[in-house]
Amino acid sequence: MKSNHVTLKDIARILELSPSTVSRALKDHPDINEETKKLVKTFAEKVNYRPNALALSLRKQKTNTIGLIIPEIVHHFFSSVISGIEDLAYGEGYNVMICQSNENYQREVIDTQALIDHRVDGILVSVSKTTRDYNHLRSAYDNGIPMVFFDRIVEEIKTDRVITDDFQGAQIATNHLIERGCKNILHLAAPQHLVIGSRRKEGYLKALADHGIKADEDLIVKCDTREYVFSLQQHLMKLIEQKHIDGIFAVNDSTAIAAMQALQTKGIKIPDQIKVIGFGDGPNADIAYPPLSTVEQKGYETGREAMRLLLQRLENPGIEINFSTKVLTPTLKQRQST
Amino acid sequence: MKSNHVTLKDIARILELSPSTVSRALKDHPDINEETKKLVKTFAEKVNYRPNALALSLRKQKTNTIGLIIPEIVHHFFSSVISGIEDLAYGEGYNVMICQSNENYQREVIDTQALIDHRVDGILVSVSKTTRDYNHLRSAYDNGIPMVFFDRIVEEIKTDRVITDDFQGAQIATNHLIERGCKNILHLAAPQHLVIGSRRKEGYLKALADHGIKADEDLIVKCDTREYVFSLQQHLMKLIEQKHIDGIFAVNDSTAIAAMQALQTKGIKIPDQIKVIGFGDGPNADIAYPPLSTVEQKGYETGREAMRLLLQRLENPGIEINFSTKVLTPTLKQRQST
DNA sequence: CTGAAAGCGCTAACAT
């Protein structure tokens, strides 16, 4: 059970050649005799030789690894992001080192450090909800490691970015409810200190204004998780009755789905009596009853785009200008809840 | 923007010391003068020195990284597994290199290779559905890299394992349906070359036998994804009618939920006409309509247990006997679909 | 066409 990796030196010794010759033979260096190449290659194949990636990285001063810092893998949006990143990265010969911050600032700091320690060639990051200080990221930046922020960006650090147009997404969702005949629309909102929280609320307000509907502060309730919905159930039901609510725009899908379930326990029919729309479009939307209308946030493309921007930096080192921000527009996914 | 990591040598040069002294000072070697230590440490702190993990690994012949090969991160079970692994690993100073095979054999081979190339200290793996040949894994094993299989194990390779008692879980699920009055139970099964596929089928058969119900091969249909359900919809509906199906045990939750949706489009009432139970207990179970009864499979514990077994091997190298298999027993989660 | 030697960043046995 002891480690027994074959090294270049091993091959050289057995074949009575020098390590340099073996190295060159393996990578088809023109100087090497065809005979020798064949000999070395077949032998290497036979003994299942694999170059040591660490030694290579150390020598080349390039790890061909990019680091990814992500809040929570369980969320469908983020796991789609991972797929987008990996598909591009693998194709270009890069490995991805995934770190999950678990929405925890301390963990994020440690993760960033680990990525720097491993000398990743670049970092992709979406910051945790609890991160308010950015020195750890700036330190990576100062170390000369190219970075790209996606989704949860840090405005203070100038880099390439990929974001979703939350404002427009919320507007699309709210417009849709209005077009479906809703007059009194409840918004279940995320905390306003989060960019997605305030941007989505603003989009909601804009849609109302565009249709000459007067906004009502009472109809904006801070409530952005499934659990939150059930704990506010009493309050929400009262509100819905008093204000004659006929539409709900929730800041994410799981909140929207929980809201539907809460309404249904009171015998309210969806979409007949109240129409509901979410934000995100994970697989839950299809599973919900009725299937949830929502705006689709493009996780896969977000990841792909972020990786693309990073690759660009990696291929053009030294050029630290012209940072670009890619904005992805979410699209309406109508199902049966509206 | 150019890479500018400080090295031991840099510090040595500037402080006019030898690299070894700096190295020792940094790790509190008793031989080193307190003055020198202080000098070195404060300077290292100041310039934000961080040892190069690659150089360290190369030198120590130990990467403190463990590799994880997992079919699909999106599945709740697997992302829980990751959390279980990480929590333990980080605590012990290990990093986790996550590879997603995407249920693709080719990718799994490449991933395994990448882990070997990076000289991970150990590997945790749950094989993809499409994997039939195990040479890639055996090669890691032969290289002396300790492995632990979890969930989707490979029986041909002797290692430590963590599995769910699929047999018992299936039995629990099927018994539950029978107790709820079902007589003709359809089983939506996973491919039989997967251990979880055959074990769950066997548990189903055992439950039937225990209750004197004659098994009917026609009632076991290979169908283990949401998409599969909809593509087989015609066939399934016919079967349900002909065989007077009154209960369905699906090999996983999303298949169970898709089945409920398919039935509902035909006006079939759940649980009144047909009762449905799944396997896994992800968050989808709560969102489904009606909320899905299922057996709870413990992802977090699976990951933790697998990592625990691996750590044991890493701490006792050379002992390649007494491989143990940890079996976790799933528990019934009754909701409204039965 | 092949080999010797240096070095990527670090540690540790062996000096002094």
Place this chain on the structure above:
DNA sequence: ATGTTAGCGCTTTCAG
């Protein structure tokens, strides 16, 4: 108490 040296596995100049 500190320095020298060798070496982890590899590539790449520089010499033959």
